[in-house]
Amino acid sequence: MRLSQLFTRTRKDHPADEAAKNAQLLIRAGFVHKEMAGVYSYLPLGLKVLNNISQIIREEMNAIGGQEILMPALQIKERYETTNRWDDKIVDNWFKTKLSNGSELGLGFSHEENLVPIVKNYINSYKDLPFAPYQIQTKFRNELRSKSGLMRGREFLMKDMYSFALTQQQHNGFYDQAQKAYRRIYDRVGIGDRTFMTFASGGSFSKFSHEFQTLSDAGEDTIYLSRAKNIAINKEVLTDEVLVEVGVSQADLEEVKGIETGNIFSLGTKFSGPFDLAVDDEAGNKQTVLMGCYGIGVSRVMGTVAELLSDDRGLVWPASIAPAKVYLARLGNIPSVVSAADELYEELTKLNIEVIYDDRDMRPGEKFADADLLGIPYRVVISEKTVRAGTFELKARTAKEAELLPKEELIKTLVS
Ligand code: ATP
Numbered sequence: 226m227r228l229s230q231l232f233t234r235t236r237k238d239h240p241a242d243e244a245a246k247n248a249q250l251l252i253r254a255g256f257v258h259k260e261m262a263g264v265y266s267y268l269p270l271g272l273k274v275l276n277n278i279s280q281i282i283r284e285e286m287n288a289i290g291g292q293e294i295l296m297p298a299l300q301i302k303e304r305y306e307t308t309n310r311w312d313d314k315i316v317d318n319w320f321k322t323k324l325s326n327g328s329e330l331g332l333g334f335s336h337e338e339n340l341v342p343i344v345k346n347y348i349n350s351y352k353d354l355p356f357a358p359y360q361i362q363t364k365f366r367n368e369l370r371s372k373s374g375l376m377r378g379r380e381f382l383m384k385d386m387y388s389f390a391l392t393q394q395q396h397n398g399f400y401d402q403a404q405k406a407y408r409r410i411y412d413r414v415g416i417g418d419r420t421f422m423t424f425a426s427g428g429s430f431s432k433f434s435h436e437f438q439t440l441s442d443a444g445e446d447t448i449y450l451s452r453a454k455n456i457a458i459n460k461e462v463l464t465d466e467v468l469v470e471v472g473v474s475q476a477d478l479e480e481v482k483g484i485e486t487g488n489i490f491s492l493g494t495k496f497s498g499p500f501d502l503a504v505d506d507e508a509g510n511k512q513t514v515l516m517g518c519y520g521i522g523v524s525r526v527m528g529t530v531a532e533l534l535s536d537d538r539g540l541v542w543p544a545s546i547a548p549a550k551v552y553l554a555r556l557g558n559i560p561s562v563v564s565a566a567d568e569l570y571e572e573l574t575k576l577n578i579e580v581i582y583d584d585r586d587m588r589p590g591e592k593f594a595d596a597d598l599l600g601i602p603y604r605v606v607i608s609e610k611t612v613r614a615g616t617f618e619l620k621a622r623t624a625k626e627a628e629l630l631p632k633e634e635l636i637k638t639l640v641s
């Protein structure tokens with residue numbers, strides 16, 4: 226991608242109507258555009274990051290047998306009456322709308338009521354279980370406050386997976402696999418070291434749910450953490466009894482703030498019951514299907530990474546989700562510099578290395594500031610000086626010093 230062609234621009238000033246650091250940085254870098262509190266447009270570079278995160282999640286869901294689907298935002302009222310979730314007193318963050326004939330619809334905040342009736346059409350025997358559809362889809366929630374940028378949207382991207390199992394043992398087996406897949410996702414997006422699986426409230430069907438809490442002072446949740454034992458407990462369930470059950474004492478725990486970037490939940494028959502989703506077991510008896518749900522806030526993860534891995538110069542993307550791997554800054558436009566830069570751009574592109582090519586007519590300082598603000602993992606500089614010396618200047622986003630390298634070594638580093 227040539228920066229001279231990109232329609233977005235960076236900006237130096239802080240957006241006045243945005244309090245959250247993640248959104249301030251993403252707006253300044255031109256990754257997102259704020260429409261209103263909790264509602265953002267994703268621009269070319271921001272969409273790349275969002276898609277990269279989605280793709281990692283997709284790969285890990287597919288690896289445990291997930292089957293990707295896409296359900297609608299528009300939701301049928303009667304389905305939610307079946308589970309008693311239509312009433313605004315029970316679900317307080319609904320966005321609702323109407324057809325022209327007056328019948329009411331909702332905008333989906335979660336999709337159990339959409340999926341269970343679908344599944345009911347296709348299964349009738351224990352042999353059909355287990356399986357787990359998932360989607361990466363826009364959710365609508367009329368959140369009371371939306372001041373945390375991408376971390377609390379009123380319209381946001383979520384991955385939601387739902388598992389269907391015959392027995393508790395079958396359910397537990399999948400639940401365990403999902404936990405492991407979640408760990409791999411957090412590692413791959415670059416926040417694994419600060420994300421802890423956390424005991425949280427489980428609703429009426431299981432004692433606990435498991436939240437994935439990413440430590441941050443910007444987090445809204447209070448959790449109690451033992452790093453030594455790798456155990457975390459959400460404040461909402463912390464009791465003496467729970468401490469004994471999970472095997473820690475209060476003295477082992479530090480109080481920290483966390484961002485709930487994901488959670489997994491055993492649903493039991495909470496949704497399969499009302500819709501009478503049941504199959505014949507081996508003995509020919511009807512068994513109500515056991516469900517689980519597994520959510521990750523895709524856009525919340527993006528906001529979290531922006532918030533936590535940034536520095537005073539801007540964003541710092543892990544290579545796995547960065548909009549490009551290399552920021553190629555061409556300084557000046559004498560023919561030898563232009564041809565050296567064009568050549569490297571083409572070469573790297575052929576090697577499938579994504580490059581943001583700063584071919585604009587701008588001062589070096591401005592280009593370096595943009596490279597830092599955009600948070601691209603590697604910056605390569607080509608100038609009259611480097612061309613004359615037959616080298617390329619390479620600097621990792623997080624490194625203090627740049628180094629001068631011949632082309633083969635440069636490419637070797639960038640390929641690895
Ligand atoms: P929270 O307690 O933060 O409101 P939740 O318990 O309502 O989250 P779920 O309904 O389980 O969350 O949704 C699954 C995941 O979706 C959450 O773990 C979180 O990562 C993400 N998520 C939830 N609400 C939002 C939101 N308003 N904006 C962005 N991501 C969200």
Ligand code: MG
Nearest residue numbers: 318366368377
């Ligand atoms: Mg919520």
